[in-house]
Amino acid sequence: MGPVKQRIANEDYVTINVGPSHPAMHGTLRAIAYVSGETVLGADLEIGYLHRGVEKLGENLSYHQFIPITDRLNYCSAIANNVAYEMAVEKLMGIEVPERAQLIRIIMTELSRIADHIVLIGILGVDLGAFTPFFYLFIQREEIYEIFEWYNGARLTNTFGRIGGVEAPLPDDFEERWSELKKGLDKAIDETDKLLTHNRIWMDRTIGVTPISVQDALSWGFTGPCLRACGLKRDLRKDEPYSLYPQFDFEIPTGKHGDVFDRYMIRMIEMRESMKIIDQAFAMYKELGSDAPLMAKVPKIIKPPEGEVYHAIESPNGELGFYIKSDGTDKPYRIKIRPPCYMIFQAFDELIQGEMISDLIACLSSLNIIAGELDR
Amino acid sequence: MALKDSVSQVLGRDALAFDETAGCLFVEVPKKRLLTCLTLLRDELGFDFLSDLFGVDNSAFYEKKMKKKKKKEDDTEEDSRSGQEESLPPRFEVIYLLLNLETNQRLQVRVRVPENDLTVETVTSLWKGANWPERECFDMFGIRFKGHPYLKRLLMWDEFPAHPLRKDYPLEGKGEERSLVYEPEGEGHWT
Numbered sequence: 001m002g003p004v005k006q007r008i009a010n011e012d013y014v015t016i017n018v019g020p021s022h023p024a025m026h027g028t029l030r031a032i033a034y035v036s037g038e039t040v041l042g043a044d045l046e047i048g049y050l051h052r053g054v055e056k057l058g059e060n061l062s063y064h065q066f067i068p069i070t071d072r073l074n075y076c077s078a079i080a081n082n083v084a085y086e087m088a089v090e091k092l093m094g095i096e097v098p099e100r101a102q103l104i105r106i107i108m109t110e111l112s113r114i115a116d117h118i119v120l121i122g123i124l125g126v127d128l129g130a131f132t133p134f135f136y137l138f139i140q141r142e143e144i145y146e147i148f149e150w151y152n153g154a155r156l157t158n159t160f161g162r163i164g165g166v167e168a169p170l171p172d173d174f175e176e177r178w179s180e181l182k183k184g185l186d187k188a189i190d191e192t193d194k195l196l197t198h199n200r201i202w203m204d205r206t207i208g209v210t211p212i213s214v215q216d217a218l219s220w221g222f223t224g225p226c227l228r229a230c231g232l233k234r235d236l237r238k239d240e241p242y243s244l245y246p247q248f249d250f251e252i253p254t255g256k257h258g259d260v261f262d263r264y265m266i267r268m269i270e271m272r273e274s275m276k277i278i279d280q281a282f283a284m285y286k287e288l289g290s291d292a293p294l295m296a297k298v299p300k301i302i303k304p305p306e307g308e309v310y311h312a313i314e315s316p317n318g319e320l321g322f323y324i325k326s327d328g329t330d331k332p333y334r335i336k337i338r339p340p341c342y343m344i345f346q347a348f349d350e351l352i353q354g355e356m357i358s359d360l361i362a363c364l365s366s367l368n369i370i371a372g373e374l375d376r
Numbered sequence: 377m378a379l380k381d382s383v384s385q386v387l388g389r390d391a392l393a394f395d396e397t398a399g400c401l402f403v404e405v406p407k408k409r410l411l412t413c414l415t416l417l418r419d420e421l422g423f424d425f426l427s428d429l430f431g432v433d434n435s436a437f438y439e440k441k442m443k444k445k446k447k448k449e450d451d452t453e454e455d456s457r458s459g460q461e462e463s464l465p466p467r468f469e470v471i472y473l474l475l476n477l478e479t480n481q482r483l484q485v486r487v488r489v490p491e492n493d494l495t496v497e498t499v500t501s502l503w504k505g506a507n508w509p510e511r512e513c514f515d516m517f518g519i520r521f522k523g524h525p526y527l528k529r530l531l532m533w534d535e536f537p538a539h540p541l542r543k544d545y546p547l548e549g550k551g552e553e554r555s556l557v558y559e560p561e562g563e564g565h566w567t
Contacts, residue, residue, distance in 0.1 A: 308402065
């Protein structure tokens with residue numbers, strides 16, 4: 001008997017299974033909702049349908065061989081995972097990544113942040129019945145994929161970057177592609193904004209739905225947009241700056257109530273801020289010229305010294321951290337991945353108590369739970 | 377380092393050992409003083425955010441070290457084998473990643489868990505977000521958390537017989553999925 005079922009044992013309820021297969025792209029997770037009338041009393045959660053034993057695999061692969069596996073964690077923004085893992089290994093080994101490689105990493109991470117937010121906003125719309133923004137935004141996501149494919153060869157799970165740098169410079173026509181994409185993205189975000197933000201139905205369905213206070217959110221371990229929606233201005237790019245982020249000028253949006261509308265609005269604003277960062281980063285990249293190195297001097301077989309390190313970056317979903325323990329051989333001894341949506345999804349039961357079934361769907365969508373990251 | 381000094385000042389005798397790699401500070405505390413230490417760190421030093429909590433199985437690590445040491449002793453033909461089997465340090469450890477939201481400092485706290493006493497106090501009373509990480513630690517290593525509201529397997533199925541992330545469990549598994557035993561308790565597990 002699940003914990004929630006034990007809690008509500010004396011009440012009159014009906015079980016509704018929001019089962020592992022969903023009509024929209026949520027991933028394989030199961031929420032067993034107990035409803036009385038139309039009010040939800042609670043939900044038992046069952047995860048692990050996509051558990052692939054990534055951490056155990058990491059103990060049997062070399063450090064380089066683990067990079068493609070990190071792609072498949074948060075598959076909507078694969079590059080952020082790659083960069084987080086590579087930075088953790090570089091921290092363990094004390095490698096200094098050249099500036100040109102860091103700029104490329106930042107540009108690609110911000111592009112994947114835009115891609116992830118596009119998925120969330122599109123799917124949130126689809127779940128609530130607003131189909132059109134999905135199409136407007138996903139056309140731009142295809143353009144982002146084109147850039148990834150032109151860089152690397154892969155659209156979704158790009159094994160981006162190497163330990164010590166990146167593998168290739170940005171393609172020569174990046175400037176034209178980026179200015180086209182910027183125009184397209186601007187237009188798509190504007191159109192989505194016009195369709196949704198001040199739309200009476202959207203506001204009714206998202207404002208005041210599953211709010212959460214800052215103290216509760218911090219107790220649960222929230223990070224990322226879901227925490228910023230509660231009002232706390234916390235972003236690892238500003239608070240614990242890594243890479244070249246201190247040199248860029250961008251804002252961190254915060255919400256007020258932590259409800260679905262705030263989480264949606266923050267992501268809309270963050271997409272625009274990411275576009276600003278890419279502009280600035282690309283301007284710096286052009287100044288560096290084509291002779292600047294792309295990789296640091298890294299031995300062919302990576303054998304970090306004995307030790308353990310934890311490094312986190314601000315992925316689109318929150319704090320994505322890697323704990324790597326090395327025993328001096330060429331395979332890691334223990335890798336632990338700190339997935340942002342793992343801590344967020346725990347709070348789901350507390351979030352939806354007292355809401356209605358359709359609010360459950362809206363909440364589930366707005367938290368951006370990616371099963372690959374949740375289950376590893 | 378300033379953080380190391382303030383931590384050893386606050387914890388006193390409880391700070392058993394310090395490790396530092398690349399700016400990440402690890403402090404070891406005794407298992408039975410875990411809750412007190414974490415509360416002290418939260419109240420005195422402001423480490424009020426739990427980023428993550430997980431287990432590590434150190435058996436292969438220590439075995440390798442013992443082998444190296446034995447090899448060295450063999451090489452130098454030393455005769456100091458009075459205690460044939462040196463007692464290995466505790467096999468498991470649980471690591472807590474703490475964060476101070478004001479100063480943005482990180483601290484890692486570890487407790488050693490010996491194989492013959494695989495229980496640790498739960499920290500769900502301090503942070504609600506420790507719920508699932510502790511369940512996963514139990515699932516993957518078999519470490520029980522005393523006082524946890526619902527300590528059942530999280531990622532593997534409930535009747536899975538082993539603890540996969542231990543070092544003596546093979547990567548390919550032992551074929552448990554081929555002989556699936558499903559025994560619902562009572563009138564049905566989730567119905």
